[in-house]
Amino acid sequence: MKSLTIALNDLRRSFRSTFALLFMFGIPLLVTGMFFVMFGNIKNTDAPVIATTKVALANLDAGNAQTGQLGQTLVDALQSEGLSKLMEVTLVKDSASAREMVVNQQAGVAIIIPANFSDSFSDTQAKVEVEFIQDPTLILGPQVVRSVLNQMLDAYAGIKITVAESLKMAENGNLSYDEISRIVTEYMAATEFSSDSTPLIDLRSPAALPKKNPMVSLVGPIMAGMMIFYAFFTGANTANSILREDEEGTLQRMFTTPTAHTEIMRGKFYSVGLTVIVQVTVLMIAARIIFGIQWGMLASAALTALAIACVAGTFGIMLVSFLKSTKQSGIIFGGALTVTGMLGMVNIFTGNPQSAPLGIVPLFTPQGWATRAILASMDGAAVGTILPSLLIMVAMSIVFFVIGVWRLQSRFA
Amino acid sequence: MESAIFVQNLHKTFRNGSSLKAVDGVSFEVAPGEIFSLLGPNGAGKTTTISMLSALLKPDNGATGANDIRIMGRSLITEPLAAKAMIGVVPQDIALYQDLSALENLIFWAKMYGLKGTLLKTRVAEVLDLIGLTDRANDRISKYSGGMKRRVNIGVALLHQPKVIYMDEPTVGIDPQSRRSILDGVIALKNQGMTVLYTTHYMEEAQELSDRIAIMDHGKIIANDSHENLIRLVGQKTRISLSINTEPETMIEPWKACKGVSTIAIEESKINLLVDDSNKVLPRLFETAAAKDVRITSVEIQEPNLETVFLHLTGRALRDA
Ligand SMILES: Nc1ncnc2c1ncn2[C@@H]1O[C@H](COP(=O)(O)OP(=O)(O)OP(=O)(O)O)[C@@H](O)[C@H]1O
Ligand SMILES: [Mg+2]
Numbered sequence: 001m002k003s004l005t006i007a008l009n010d011l012r013r014s015f016r017s018t019f020a021l022l023f024m025f026g027i028p029l030l031v032t033g034m035f036f037v038m039f040g041n042i043k044n045t046d047a048p049v050i051a052t053t054k055v056a057l058a059n060l061d062a063g064n065a066q067t068g069q070l071g072q073t074l075v076d077a078l079q080s081e082g083l084s085k086l087m088e089v090t091l092v093k094d095s096a097s098a099r100e101m102v103v104n105q106q107a108g109v110a111i112i113i114p115a116n117f118s119d120s121f122s123d124t125q126a127k128v129e130v131e132f133i134q135d136p137t138l139i140l141g142p143q144v145v146r147s148v149l150n151q152m153l154d155a156y157a158g159i160k161i162t163v164a165e166s167l168k169m170a171e172n173g174n175l176s177y178d179e180i181s182r183i184v185t186e187y188m189a190a191t192e193f194s195s196d197s198t199p200l201i202d203l204r205s206p207a208a209l210p211k212k213n214p215m216v217s218l219v220g221p222i223m224a225g226m227m228i229f230y231a232f233f234t235g236a237n238t239a240n241s242i243l244r245e246d247e248e249g250t251l252q253r254m255f256t257t258p259t260a261h262t263e264i265m266r267g268k269f270y271s272v273g274l275t276v277i278v279q280v281t282v283l284m285i286a287a288r289i290i291f292g293i294q295w296g297m298l299a300s301a302a303l304t305a306l307a308i309a310c311v312a313g314t315f316g317i318m319l320v321s322f323l324k325s326t327k328q329s330g331i332i333f334g335g336a337l338t339v340t341g342m343l344g345m346v347n348i349f350t351g352n353p354q355s356a357p358l359g360i361v362p363l364f365t366p367q368g369w370a371t372r373a374i375l376a377s378m379d380g381a382a383v384g385t386i387l388p389s390l391l392i393m394v395a396m397s398i399v400f401f402v403i404g405v406w407r408l409q410s411r412f413a
Numbered sequence: 414m415e416s417a418i419f420v421q422n423l424h425k426t427f428r429n430g431s432s433l434k435a436v437d438g439v440s441f442e443v444a445p446g447e448i449f450s451l452l453g454p455n456g457a458g459k460t461t462t463i464s465m466l467s468a469l470l471k472p473d474n475g476a477t478g479a480n481d482i483r484i485m486g487r488s489l490i491t492e493p494l495a496a497k498a499m500i501g502v503v504p505q506d507i508a509l510y511q512d513l514s515a516l517e518n519l520i521f522w523a524k525m526y527g528l529k530g531t532l533l534k535t536r537v538a539e540v541l542d543l544i545g546l547t548d549r550a551n552d553r554i555s556k557y558s559g560g561m562k563r564r565v566n567i568g569v570a571l572l573h574q575p576k577v578i579y580m581d582e583p584t585v586g587i588d589p590q591s592r593r594s595i596l597d598g599v600i601a602l603k604n605q606g607m608t609v610l611y612t613t614h615y616m617e618e619a620q621e622l623s624d625r626i627a628i629m630d631h632g633k634i635i636a637n638d639s640h641e642n643l644i645r646l647v648g649q650k651t652r653i654s655l656s657i658n659t660e661p662e663t664m665i666e667p668w669k670a671c672k673g674v675s676t677i678a679i680e681e682s683k684i685n686l687l688v689d690d691s692n693k694v695l696p697r698l699f700e701t702a703a704a705k706d707v708r709i710t711s712v713e714i715q716e717p718n719l720e721t722v723f724l725h726l727t728g729r730a731l732r733d734a
Pocket of ligand 1: 459
C-alpha cells in the first residue's frame with residue numbers, strides 16, 4: 001500500500017502547486033469560458049456579430065388530409081422569435097420569385113418547400129427535397145441559415161418515422177387521424193419548433209429532448225479539446241515528478257526506506273493515473289455545471305474519461321522515460337504534446353468536428369482517438385459505439401506503458 | 414559481539430567518459446553503539462561509500478569479487494528490505510518535499526518506513542519534539558532556515574527508531590548554533606545505544622564525536638583507529654606552516670635537508686612541514702632562509718591533530734582552504 005501513499009502524496013502536491021492547478025483546471029476552463037462569453041455575445045447583444053440574413057421563403061406545400069399542413073409548421077419555425085436575429089423571412093408565392101430575390105440580391109437565401117412536403121409523411125417511400133439557394137457572394141449568413149434548416153429537417157425525419165408508425169397503427173384501427181395530428185403537434189411542441197425563443201441549432205438526436213443551450217454545442221467540443229490537451233500535459237508533468245524527485249533526492253530517499261523499488265515505481269505510475277483521472281473528472285463536472293456541457297451517457301462518458309486518463313498518463317510516462325533531466329522537459333513536452341495534440345484535435349480546431357481536413361492523420365495520435373471517443377459520447381453514443389476507440393486507446397496505453405516502464409526500470413530499479 | 418555495520422572490499426568506478434575509481438577497496442566494521450566517522454577531503458569517496466551502504470549504488474565486484482555489506486547481521490545484498498529497515502539515512506543534500514510542511518513530510522516518510530496508526534502519530538510527535546520544531550510543524554519546509562531544514566532532514570531518518578544511522582555531512586553550511594545542537598543530538602543518539610556512521614571533512618567534528626575515525630582519501634581508507642591512536646601515528650611531530658617572500662619551491666630542498674624535518678609539502682603557496690621539535694627546528698629554518706636571502710613572512714605552529722595526521726599520511730592538507 002506504500003505505492004498508494006506515494007500516489008496520494010503526489011496528488012496533494014499537485015493540488016498545492018499553482019503551476020499544476022493552472023494547467024490542470026485553470027487554462028482549460030478559462031479558454032472555454034472565453035469562447036462561451038464570445039458566443040454568448042453573438043446571441044445576446046442587440047447588435048449581433050453575424051448580420052441578419054434575408055430569407056425568401058416559398059411554401060408550396062399542398063398539405064395532406066392526414067398529416068395536416070406540415071410545410072406551414074416549418075414556415076412557423078423559421079419565422080419564430082428566437083431566430084429573428086439570425087434571419088429575416090419574407091414569404092413569396094412561388095419558387096421563381098424566391099430565386100429572383102436571390103439573383104437581385106434582395107435576399108441572401110431562398111428556401112423552397114415542395115408541394116409534396118406534407119404528403120411525403122404519409123408515404124414511407126417518398127423523397128422530399130427542400131430547395132436551398134444562396135447568394136454565392138455571401139459566406140457566413142447563408143451557412144448559418146442552412147445549418148438551422150438542416151437541424152430542423154433532421155428533426156422532421158424523426159417526425160416522419162413517428163407519423164409513418166402511427167399511420168400503420170391507424171390502419172389497424174388503433175389510432176384515429178385526430179390522434180395522429182395530436183402526436184405530430186405534441187412532437188412539434190416538445191421540439192419547440194413553432195413556439196418560443198430557443199433557436200434549435202442542436203437537435204441532431206431526437207433522443208435528447210431536454211432543452212439544450214445552443215452555445216453548448218459550440219463550446220462543448222472546445223471544452224473537450226482543452227480537456228484532452230491538458231490531460232496529456234498533466235500526464236507528462238506528473239510523470240516528470242519521477243525526474244524531479246530524482247534531482248531533489250527524495251526518490252533516493254525512498255529507495256533507502258525498506259520499500260521495494262518496484263513498489264516505489266508503481267506508486268509513481270499510480271500517481272500519474274490518479275492525478276489525470278481526478279483532473280478529467282473535475283473538469284467534466286465543472287464544465288457541466290458552469291457551461292452546461294453534456295458529456296453523453298454516464299457509462300460512455302465515464303469510460304471515455306478513464307481511457308483518456310490511461311492514455312494521457314502512459315504517454316507522459318513514455319515521454320519522461322526519454323528525458324535525461326527535467327531541464328529537457330520543457331522543450332520535449334512543448335514539442336511532443338503540441339504536435340500530437342494539434343494533429344489529434346485538428347477537427348475541433350478547424351471548427352467542424354464532422355469534417356476531417358487531415359484525413360486519418362489524427363488517428364495516428366492518442367489525442368485523435370480521445371477526441372473521437374469524447375465527441376461521440378457527447379453526441380449520445382452508447383458504450384458499444386465508442387468501444388473500438390476505447391480499445392485502441394487502451395492498446396496504445398499498453399504500448400506507451402511498456403516502453404516507459406522498460407526504460408525507467410533500467411534506470412531507477 | 415556481531416558488528417552493527419560490516420563492510421568488506423567495496424569498489425565503485427564511475428564510467429562516464431573517463432573512468433573514475435571513487436571507492437577502491439573499502440572495508441571496515443562498526444561495533445554496536447559506536448560513533449564511527451569517515452573523514453576525508455571533498456571527493457574522497459565518502460558519499461559514494463554511504464550510497465553503497467544504503468543500497469542506492471551497487472558495488473562493483475571487487476578484485477576478489479568478495480564484497481559484502483551487513484547491517485546488524487542482515488546482508489544488504491541478499492536481504493535488502495530487512496537490512497534497510499535497520500538503517501536511517503540522513504542524506505548529504507536535504508531530501509524533503511519543500512512544498513509540504515514538516516508534519517506532512519514526517520507523516521509521509523513514517524509511512525514509507527512502514528509505521529501506521531498510533532505508533533506513527535506518537536513517533537512523528539516525538540521526532541518533532543526532538544528536533545525542536547513542534548511549534549513550526551505546520552510551516553512549509555521552503556519557509557524554514559537552513560538549520561531547521563537540516564534538523565527535519567535528520568528527523569526523518571529517526572522516525573522508525575533505526576539501530577543504525579548514517580549521517581552524511583549533516584552540518585554543512587549551517588550556523589554554529591544549529592551545528593552545536595546537531596552534534597549534541599548525535600551524542601544523545603549514541604547514548605540511547607544507536608550506532609552512528611558519520612561523514613565529515615571537519616576534523617574537529619570527527620575528533621569530538623567519534624569513537625573511531627577512518628581517514629579516506631582517493632577512495633581508500635588510509636587509516637582507521639581512535640583519535641588518540643591516529644595522533645600517535647605522527648609521533649611527537651608538530652606541524653609548521655610558513656610563507657616566504659619568494660617562490661615556495663626555492664626553500665624545499667634546503668629545508669628538507671635540515672635536521673628534524675620529516676615531511677615537507679607545498680599547499681597553496683604555503684610550505685607545510687612536519688618536525689620533531691619546533692623549538693629546535695624553527696631557528697635552523699630561519700638561518701637557512703637568511704643564508705639564501707629569503708624572508709619568512711609568516712609562521713604558524715600547530716600541535717598534532719587529525720590535520721597533521723592527514724598531512725603525515727598523504728603529504729597534503731586535509732582542507733583545501
Ligand atoms: N554519480 C556520479 N557519477 C560520476 N562520478 C561521481 C558520481 N558520484 C560521485 N562521483 C565522483 O566520485 C568521487 C567521490 O565522490 P563522493 O561524492 O563520494 O565524495 P565525498 O567524499 O562525498 O565528497 P564531499 O565531501 O564533497 O561530499 C568524486 O570524484 C566524484 O566526482
Ligand atoms: Mg559527500
